[in-house]
Amino acid sequence: xxxxxxxxxxxxxxxxxxxxxxxxxxxxxxxxxxxxxxxxxxxxxxxxxxxxxxxxxxxxxxxxxxxxxxxxxxxxxxxxxxxxxxxxxxxxxxxxxxxxxxxxxxxxxxxxxxxxxxxxxxxxxxxxxxxxxxxxxxxxxxxxxxxxxxxxxxxxxxxxxxxxxxxxxxxxxxxxxxxxxxxxxxxxxxxxxxxxxxxxxxxxxxxxxxxxxxxxxxxxxxxxxxxxxxxxxxxxxxxxxxxxxxxxxxxxxxxxxxxxxxxxxxxxxxxxxxxxxxxxxxxxxxxxxxxxxxxxxxxxxxxxxxxxxxxxxxxxxxxxxxxxxxxxxxxxxxxxxxxxxxxxxxxxxxxxxxxxxxxxxxxxxxxxxxxxxxxxxxxxxxxxxxxxxxxxxxxxxxxxxxxxxxxxxxxxxxxxxxxxxxxxxxxxxxxxxxxxxxxxxxxxxxxxxxxxxxxxxxxxxxxxxxxxxxxxxxxxxxxxxxxxxxxxxxxxxxxxxxxxxxxxxxxxxxxxxxxxxxxxxxxxxxxxxxxxxxxxxxxx
Numbered sequence: 057x058x059x060x061x062x063x064x065x066x067x068x069x070x071x072x073x074x075x076x077x078x079x080x081x082x083x084x085x086x087x088x089x090x091x092x093x094x095x096x097x098x099x100x101x102x103x104x105x106x107x108x109x110x111x112x113x114x115x116x117x118x119x120x121x122x123x124x125x126x127x128x129x130x131x132x133x134x135x136x137x138x139x140x141x142x143x144x145x146x147x148x149x150x151x152x153x154x155x156x157x158x159x160x161x162x163x164x165x166x167x168x169x170x171x172x173x174x175x176x177x178x179x180x181x182x183x184x185x186x187x188x189x190x191x192x193x194x195x196x197x198x199x200x201x202x203x204x205x206x207x208x209x210x211x212x213x214x215x216x217x218x219x220x221x222x223x224x225x226x227x228x229x230x231x232x233x234x235x236x237x238x239x240x241x242x243x244x245x246x247x248x249x250x251x252x253x254x255x256x257x258x259x260x261x262x263x264x265x266x267x268x269x270x271x272x273x274x275x276x277x278x279x280x281x282x283x284x285x286x287x288x289x290x291x292x293x294x295x296x297x298x299x300x301x302x303x304x305x306x307x308x309x310x311x312x313x314x315x316x317x318x319x320x321x322x323x324x325x326x327x328x329x330x331x332x333x334x335x336x337x338x339x340x341x342x343x344x345x346x347x348x349x350x351x352x353x354x355x356x357x358x359x360x361x362x363x364x365x366x367x368x369x370x371x372x373x374x375x376x377x378x379x380x381x382x383x384x385x386x387x388x389x390x391x392x393x394x395x396x397x398x399x400x401x402x403x404x405x406x407x408x409x410x411x412x413x414x415x416x417x418x419x420x421x422x423x424x425x426x427x428x429x430x431x432x433x434x435x436x437x438x439x440x441x442x443x444x445x446x447x448x449x450x451x452x453x454x455x456x457x458x459x460x461x462x463x464x465x466x467x468x469x470x471x472x473x474x475x476x477x478x479x480x481x482x483x484x485x486x487x488x489x490x491x492x493x494x495x496x497x498x499x500x501x502x503x504x505x506x507x508x509x510x511x512x513x514x515x516x517x518x519x520x521x522x523x524x525x526x527x528x529x530x531x532x533x534x535x536x537x538x539x540x541x542x543x544x545x546x547x548x549x550x551x552x553x554x555x556x557x558x559x560x561x562x563x564x565x566x567x568x569x570x571x572x573x574x575x576x577x578x579x580x581x582x583x584x585x586x587x588x589x590x591x592x593x594x595x596x
Contacts (some may be wrong), residue, residue, distance in 0.1 A: 080185060102137075104524075112442070113524050134148070154381065223253040223457040251305075253590050254308060276336065278314070310370040311354055347389055366407070369409055408424050426456040431461065455479040504559075538559045542566060560593065562589065563595070
């Protein structure tokens with residue numbers, strides 16, 4: 057394989073890379089601009105591909121594949137694999153901060169993918185490596201090994217980052233009030249939840265729900281970050297009451313969103329992108345002075361109130377771009393934001409969303425959440441599996457809040473809860489309206505999570521794919537395995553990889569025949585041994 061390196065349009069070096077695993081040094085020219093790396097991969101036993109944007113593996117070989125990344129959105133990685141999910145060629149960089157585009161174009165004449173890896177160089181860019189991995193191993197393993205090889209500091213996450221979370225978002229949206237929060241948080245605490253997130257809506261007076269009619273101007277009042285006295289008339293004592301129930305308290309923020317009707321917008325609109333979307337503009341991190349003001353607003357929230365952390369949303373709204381790169385500047389903002397939050401509270405909780413739940417962000421967040429998937433436990437499970445594959449075993453990966461229709465079946469409610477256990481479980485339901493059965497199911501699975509937290513927290517995770525679906529996610533610690541099985545046809549293969557003592561959580565649509573296993577239904581009640589019902593638990 058011949059690899060050519062271009063600075064702008066001028067080729068400055070070439071080298072050969074023919075081993076099955078190459079870490080090719082990339083010498084950065086002493087100037088800014090776009091560095092391009094070009095090479096070809098023969099399409100041999102290629103049946104699918106994966107990039108961070110695809111979420112789940114694609115089972116197609118398409119004509120053009122494009123993957124864009126920067127510090128605040130995704131990471132530079134492209135994997136090709138065969139129908140057995142065996143790695144055939146994975147391409148990655150160790151530069152996680154600059155804006156990058158990986159472009160693969162099918163060349164039918166040469167039977168190859170022609171790849172161009174483009175990096176927007178900055179004055180801070182240092183020499184890095186291009187990794188080309190053609191070893192015969194499962195492609196998630198190749199991804200995990202690349203992630204572990206990166207120069208990311210080892211982090212110790214606070215114990216509270218592993219606590220089940222109750223979030224207000226889906227249940228009430230911006231129609232949130234102090235009384236509603238307290239009534240729901242008290243029930244959540246009784247069911248075993250240890251953290252409360254007050255999502256969007258706490259910082260303006262308007263009561264509203266997300267709908268096709270409201271979404272076009274949804275964020276118009278965002279940006280000033282003042283607690284609404286109308287919704288929370290006694291915020292200080294409200295915080296005391298929630299804390300007295302043993303719950304941590306977090307507030308939602310979106311520092312890059314500048315609402316059109318905010319006081320802030322009238323002063324710093326020139327420091328935003330001109331594009332207007334859903335009532336707001338997006339801050340441009342190249343504006344340092346205004347960036348300081350945004351950081352101050354986040355710091356004041358932590359200093360003014362005894363809250364326990366922030367859910368930091370929409371950092372990925374600054375998109376990667378080779379023409380207008382902002383990856384480095386955005387990274388510096390995020391790093392300083394994390395420092396400001398921790399200066400106010402050293403063990404503060406900091407939630408990051410899926411697109412920036414990446415190796416780069418491991419030192420700066422404390423929990424890394426799956427993207428929004430209301431009603432969809434399958435996608436919640438798939439997204440949790442993807443985050444785990446990308447950032448490894450030790451980080452607290454959080455589910456998107458579990459949310460179901462009020463008339464949903466007990467079995468499917470249990471499957472929602474099981475899917476969430478591929479991460480730290482999170483829920484967003486109106487707790488006062490839950491039936492007795494719903495509460496039993498929630499309490500059963502939250503209890504299971506807390507009882508076996510040592511496995512979830514310290515176990516080694518194995519993620520297996522088949523076609524474009526996630527077959528299972530299993531955590532093994534010592535002689536115990538927790539197996540969350542999505543594809544019932546893969547039960548035998550999964551058990552072959554498990555430890556001696558196995559907890560089988562049946563996320564699949566079929567009952568699982570496991571001779572000799574103790575079996576429990578969706579509420580945790582014992583049923584006939586040897587068959588694990590859908591939404592149930594088997595113990596081997």
